[in-house]
Amino acid sequence: MKAHTQYLTFHTRSEHEYVHITPQVEQIVRQSGIQEGLALVSAMHITAGVYVNDNEEGLIEDIEKWLEKLAPRNPNYKHHQTGETNGDAHLKSMLVHHQVIVPITAGKLDLGPWQRVFYAEFDGRRSKRVLVKVIGE
Numbered sequence: 171m172k173a174h175t176q177y178l179t180f181h182t183r184s185e186h187e188y189v190h191i192t193p194q195v196e197q198i199v200r201q202s203g204i205q206e207g208l209a210l211v212s213a214m215h216i217t218a219g220v221y222v223n224d225n226e227e228g229l230i231e232d233i234e235k236w237l238e239k240l241a242p243r244n245p246n247y248k249h250h251q252t253g254e255t256n257g258d259a260h261l262k263s264m265l266v267h268h269q270v271i272v273p274i275t276a277g278k279l280d281l282g283p284w285q286r287v288f289y290a291e292f293d294g295r296r297s298k299r300v301l302v303k304v305i306g307e
């Protein structure tokens with residue numbers, strides 16, 4: 171078994187951003203040389219996430235609205251007693267989850283026809299990292 175690790179870095183311009191990262195993950199899989207295995211794509215932060223879904227503008231707006239409804243910006247989170255202001259970003263991260271595992275078959279990401287990998291930022295305008303670890307043979 172081989173393992174190959176790389177990091178993607180982000181510094182989003184907005185507080186919230188949904189970044190399509192399938193091409194970057196595919197490139198890392200190619201560079202790994204691994205033909206059969208798994209790619210773990212994991213946000214290394216507690217106010218960001220990684221998910222698999224459609225790369226469709228309307229859906230992305232729907233996701234943003236849905237997350238805002240379930241975990242609204244709100245000054246009254248207990249977390250804010252620490253002096254932080256990003257309680258909603260922690261909750262949004264938990265809703266989309268922080269990582270995904272994508273299968274690799276014949277040297278390529280084995281995604282369904284509409285499945286794409288996204289980095290979801292909920293507390294941006296600062297440097298963030300996503301770990302991509304490819305394991306297999």
Ligand code: ZN
Binds near residue numbers: 256
């Ligand atoms: Zn916080």
